[in-house]
Amino acid sequence: MWNNVRQLNFAANALHVLLVLVLLAAGGYWLIQRPNFALHEIQIDGDTEHINSPTVRAGVVGRLKGNFFTVDLDVARQAFEQMPWVRHASVRRVWPNALAVTLEEYKPLGTWGSDQLxxxxxxxxxxxxxxxxxxxxxxxxxxxxxKEVVARYHDFQKWFAPLGATPEEVTLSPRYAWTVKLSNGTQVELGRERNQDTLLDRSKRLSAAWSAVTQRWGKDIEYADLRYPNGFAIRAAGMRFITEPDKGKK
Incomplete structure (x- = not known):
C-alpha cells in the first residue's frame, strides 16, 4: 500500500473527509447547546377556557427536557394531554427558542359517578x-x-319533552336497568331493554297518559314505574296509581 500512490491518495482523502465530518459534528453539537436555543416560551392556542399559565407551569414545564433542537415533541404532547381538561394537543417548534401548542379541550356534558366528567x-x-x-x-x-349512557340521554331528552321536563340524572345499573330523574322531580324507572324499542315504547306510554295523570293526581308526580308490560305505576302525594296493571314487572 505504501508504494501505491493511488491508495495513499485515497486514504488521505478519506481521512480528510472524516476529519471534516468530525469537526462539523462537533461544531453542530456546540451550536445546538448554546443558551440561545434553550426553550424560553410556550405559545398556547386553541381551546383554553380551563388552561392558564400557572396550570402549564405546574403540569408541563418541569417535564420538558432539552432545547429547541433536542426536545422530544411526542413527550411534550403527552405531557400536555395529561393536564386536566385536555383531550388532544399538537406541538411544534418555533424558531429559535419556543414551542407552539394547540389544545383541544373536552366539552363536558355531565358528571359521571362521584368524581369524573x-x-x-x-x-x-x-x-x-x-x-x-x-x-x-x-x-x-x-x-x-x-357512550351508551350519553346516547340514551339524548333519546330521553326527546322522549320526555312532551312532559315539559328534561333528564337531570341518567343511571344504568349493574343489571343494565335504566333510571331517569327528570327536572320536574319525577323519577322514572324504565328497566332493562328487551329489544331496540323497549325504552321508546315505555316512554311513549307515559307521555301519552301524562296529561290525564296530572289532571287527576296533580303535577307533583314523584315516581313512575314503567316496567309493566302494558301499563305503569305512579306515586304522587302518598298515593299509588296503576294503569292497566299486569302481573309482575320486567
Whole structure:
C-alpha cells in the first residue's frame, strides 16, 4: 500500500473527509447547546377556557427536557394531554427558542359517578368540577358504558319533552336497568331493554297518559314505574296509581 500512490491518495482523502465530518459534528453539537436555543416560551392556542399559565407551569414545564433542537415533541404532547381538561394537543417548534401548542379541550356534558366528567363524545375525564360554570346532568353506569349512557340521554331528552321536563340524572345499573330523574322531580324507572324499542315504547306510554295523570293526581308526580308490560305505576302525594296493571314487572 505504501508504494501505491493511488491508495495513499485515497486514504488521505478519506481521512480528510472524516476529519471534516468530525469537526462539523462537533461544531453542530456546540451550536445546538448554546443558551440561545434553550426553550424560553410556550405559545398556547386553541381551546383554553380551563388552561392558564400557572396550570402549564405546574403540569408541563418541569417535564420538558432539552432545547429547541433536542426536545422530544411526542413527550411534550403527552405531557400536555395529561393536564386536566385536555383531550388532544399538537406541538411544534418555533424558531429559535419556543414551542407552539394547540389544545383541544373536552366539552363536558355531565358528571359521571362521584368524581369524573363525561364529554359530549361520551369520553370520561377527570377535572376540577368546581370550574364548571353551570350545573350539569349526572350520569352513571358500569365500566365501558359511557357512550351508551350519553346516547340514551339524548333519546330521553326527546322522549320526555312532551312532559315539559328534561333528564337531570341518567343511571344504568349493574343489571343494565335504566333510571331517569327528570327536572320536574319525577323519577322514572324504565328497566332493562328487551329489544331496540323497549325504552321508546315505555316512554311513549307515559307521555301519552301524562296529561290525564296530572289532571287527576296533580303535577307533583314523584315516581313512575314503567316496567309493566302494558301499563305503569305512579306515586304522587302518598298515593299509588296503576294503569292497566299486569302481573309482575320486567
Amino acid at each position: 363525561v364529554s359530549v363524545d361520551g369520553e370520561l375525564f377527570t377535572a376540577n368540577q368546581g370550574e364548571l360554570e353551570e350545573d350539569l346532568p349526572a350520569f352513571d353506569g358500569p365500566d365501558g358504558t359511557a
